[in-house]
Structures are given as C-alpha cells and as structure tokens.
Amino acid sequence: MARRTISVIMNGVTGRMGYRQHLVRSILAIREQGGVVLDDGDVLWPEPVLVGRDETRVRAIAERHGLERWTTSLAEALADPEAEVYFDAQVTQAREKALRAAIEAGKHIYTEKPTAESLDAALGLARLAREAGVCNGAVQDKLFLPGLMKLKRLVDSGFFGRILSVRGEFGYWVFEGHWQQAQRPSWNYRAEDGGGMVLDMFPHWRYVLDHIIAPVRSVYAHTTTHIPERVDEQGRAYPATADDAAYGIFELEGGIVAQINSSWAVRVDRDELVEFQVDGTEGSAVAGLRNCRFQHRAATPKPVWNPDLPATEAFREQWQTVPDNADFDNGFKTQWELFLRHVATGSEYHWDLLEGAKGVQLAELGLRSAREGRRLDVPELEIR
Incomplete structure (x- = not known):
C-alpha cells in the first residue's frame, strides 16, 4: 500500500465556510482518518496550501493546525507545479477571476457556489475547464x-x-x-x-x-x-x-x-x-x-x-x-473525498461546473x- 500526496490550494480559508467546513471538517478530517483509501489499496493524502489576503489570519490558521504551506499570493501558489487542485471559497465577486487563472495554470478545479455572478460567466468557466481537460467540481453539499x-x-x-x-x-x-x-x-x-x-x-x-x-x-x-x-x-x-x-x-x-x-x-x-x-x-x-x-x-x-x-x-x-x-459522514467531507478520487483515478463524478452553472441560471x-x-x-x- 503506497501513499500518494495530492497538493490542494485552498483559497478563502479565513472565511467561516472555507475554514470550518472545507479545511477543518473536510481536508483535515480526511488526514485525521488516514487519508482516502483508493480501490487499489493506495492512500490519497491531501496536503493543503492555504491562501488568504490577510497574512496575520492565514498564518495563524496554519500555525494552529500545524500546516507549513501558506501564502498571500495566489499567483505564487498557482505557479507551483506540484499543486494539482485549486479550491475556491472566496466571496463570489473574486471567484471567476481566480478560477480562470487556476484553469489556465492547469489545475483541477473545485469551488463553492455560486460559481460566478452571471450565467454567461459560469458557462464560460465550464467551457474553459472542458477545453483545458481539467477535472472540475462545484460544491453541492x-x-x-x-x-x-x-x-x-x-x-x-x-x-x-x-x-x-x-x-x-x-x-x-x-x-x-x-x-x-x-x-x-x-x-x-x-x-x-x-x-x-x-x-x-x-x-x-x-x-x-x-x-x-x-x-x-x-x-x-x-x-x-x-x-x-x-x-x-x-x-x-x-x-x-x-x-x-x-x-x-x-x-x-x-x-x-x-x-x-x-x-x-x-x-x-x-x-x-x-x-x-x-x-x-x-x-x-x-x-x-x-x-x-x-x-x-x-x-x-x-x-x-x-x-x-x-x-x-x-x-x-x-x-x-x-x-x-x-453511517453518515459530514456532507462537505463526503463530496471532497469523491472529488479527490475523481482527480486521482478518473472515477465517475457528476457535480461539475456545468451543474454549478445551472444553479447560477x-x-x-x-x-x-x-x-x-x-x-x-x-x-x-x-x-x-
């Protein structure tokens, strides 16, 4: 049994939803349980890279949970070739620009809803992700x-x-x-x-x-x-x-x-x-x-x-x-595990950016x- 590390850029973890549900109750909870066990017996181990605009707050979160990787520069995080997944829990207005940059950097995309402020923008993101061939998902907890x-x-x-x-x-x-x-x-x-x-x-x-x-x-x-x-x-x-x-x-x-x-x-x-x-x-x-x-x-x-x-x-x-x-687990965590499996193995996944665009519609x-x-x-x- 081998352990495969998957680096996840997490933008917006200083906010209530990004911190509590996505970082603590999902990614850190997955680590506490020993990772995600894949069908072949290998273990998928998420390694978060925290991104936030407020240096004091993002550093404090990293130190509180013993995490070494954090930054106030999204561009710096996206430039890391080892980072495979980009997650966005920012305010809605900042989301589209960040998601576009992440897709253009070749990252797989997982994002809170609404995926954009308008239907045209939401469909544009879905189209861009499909053309780039990256895995993509919208939170439907x-x-x-x-x-x-x-x-x-x-x-x-x-x-x-x-x-x-x-x-x-x-x-x-x-x-x-x-x-x-x-x-x-x-x-x-x-x-x-x-x-x-x-x-x-x-x-x-x-x-x-x-x-x-x-x-x-x-x-x-x-x-x-x-x-x-x-x-x-x-x-x-x-x-x-x-x-x-x-x-x-x-x-x-x-x-x-x-x-x-x-x-x-x-x-x-x-x-x-x-x-x-x-x-x-x-x-x-x-x-x-x-x-x-x-x-x-x-x-x-x-x-x-x-x-x-x-x-x-x-x-x-x-x-x-x-x-x-x-046995019912935290809904956010359950969907995170499904998305990480999808990225790692190509397993079936239904809740993509097109589904997110339907919500914006x-x-x-x-x-x-x-x-x-x-x-x-x-x-x-x-x-x-």
Whole structure:
C-alpha cells in the first residue's frame, strides 16, 4: 500500500465556510482518518496550501493546525507545479477571476457556489475547464446530508407513488447587529458585494430539486429586503441593498409544484433550519438536515375540519422515522473525498461546473422573475 500526496490550494480559508467546513471538517478530517483509501489499496493524502489576503489570519490558521504551506499570493501558489487542485471559497465577486487563472495554470478545479455572478460567466468557466481537460467540481453539499439522502432513498424506492408537490422552509433570524452581533458576514446583505438570498440559496435549491425530485422547468419568485439597515463588523450602520428573503414557486418535470420560502428574517418553528415536505399519491415525507419522517397512504389519518372544536389528534405523532441504515459522514467531507478520487483515478463524478452553472441560471432567472413579476421558463443548459 503506497501513499500518494495530492497538493490542494485552498483559497478563502479565513472565511467561516472555507475554514470550518472545507479545511477543518473536510481536508483535515480526511488526514485525521488516514487519508482516502483508493480501490487499489493506495492512500490519497491531501496536503493543503492555504491562501488568504490577510497574512496575520492565514498564518495563524496554519500555525494552529500545524500546516507549513501558506501564502498571500495566489499567483505564487498557482505557479507551483506540484499543486494539482485549486479550491475556491472566496466571496463570489473574486471567484471567476481566480478560477480562470487556476484553469489556465492547469489545475483541477473545485469551488463553492455560486460559481460566478452571471450565467454567461459560469458557462464560460465550464467551457474553459472542458477545453483545458481539467477535472472540475462545484460544491453541492446538501445532496450528502443524512436527511436528504434518506429522502432520496424514499424517492428511488417508489414510496411516494406519483409525486405531487414539494414545500420547503429555510432560514432563521440573522441579527441586525445593533444590539446583538450578526451571525453572518455583512457582505451577504450588500448587492454590490455579491450578496443576496437568491444568489446564495437558489443554486442550492436547483441541485436539490434536480437530483432528488425532478428537473426544474420554470420559476416564479418574489424577493424583498425585510431589514433595510444592518450593522457591519466594525459597528457601522449600512444600508442593506440585497434581498434577505425570497419566496419561490418552481414547476418541475412531470407537473410537480415546488414552493420554497427562504428568509434571514424569520424565527424558527420547525425541527431543523431547513425542511422539505414531499407529498405523493402513496405517501408523504418531511426531510431536514439529519432526519426524515414519513407517512404512508395506509397510515394517513382522516381529519375533519371543525373550527368550533379544539384539535384532538396529535398529527406530528402519526409519522414514522426513516432509519439511518448507514453511517453518515459530514456532507462537505463526503463530496471532497469523491472529488479527490475523481482527480486521482478518473472515477465517475457528476457535480461539475456545468451543474454549478445551472444553479447560477436559476438564481439569475429568479431575480429577473422578481423584477418583472412573471413566471419564467428554465431552458436546458449545454456547453457550446
């Protein structure tokens, strides 16, 4: 058994998502488990090269985790012939330029979403990567969450019969920052900095719907900025110019209707921060990040509407829980392992930059739908 080192340039690890989910809970967690064991018995060992604009912060992260390789120069990192993979978790505005430079340097590409700020740019990246012959992937972490994997198990088994509808609720209260510090970065609420609920979450809803339920065929969206002023990390008030809530209706292939509410100005009255209810002719299910409950047609109660009497049925107790039946790992880590295998062995990998472009497409159409107040078709995408 041989160990093969694969050098991974990680740009944006000083940010919350890049640090916590991608560096600590993915790459470092893979190292802690001894690497990725390939089919031939060899072990793939990721060696991160940290990149960040703030020297103090990136050095501190490297020292905290005993990592020797870090730099504030992306050009320097890309010039290293031993570096095989480039990963990007920067703010959206900086992503396209960095990804283009990495592709031109011959690096394999793995990136957070959205892959670019516009559909043309996202398709351009997918085309450039294909022409360069480099492996490429976009983060689609929610497909690897235990709750949604259980939901997919139900879909694949035919449990629902004919699927009729999907209802999704996502969000939580993000503090404005006046009297309690906000738990999300301030750029998320400035459109000029690439912020906004639609650009952030519609790419997620695209791959969740496409890969678990059915392909998205149309979108109607309403967006708003519920909280017009927030306070940034330096304690300064600023106008919130990006949408902080989006209410979308998506028609899926086969006439399935999906309605998803997304808000950073909502208080949570559900079991998990995101939940999807899928209703079909033979049964229904409610899936969150980790859990999934279901109710079969044969076990469905027969409630009768009578507003003059208090409810006597404990509806939530009438559902069953989908068992784990598997060991579920961190979703980000799982996809990292699949991508590294893909780079090392050429194994099958579906979640490429074209899939990432589909998310940007839905976000772009969602914002246009909100501006124009009408339903828009979602055409098929291809790289020309």
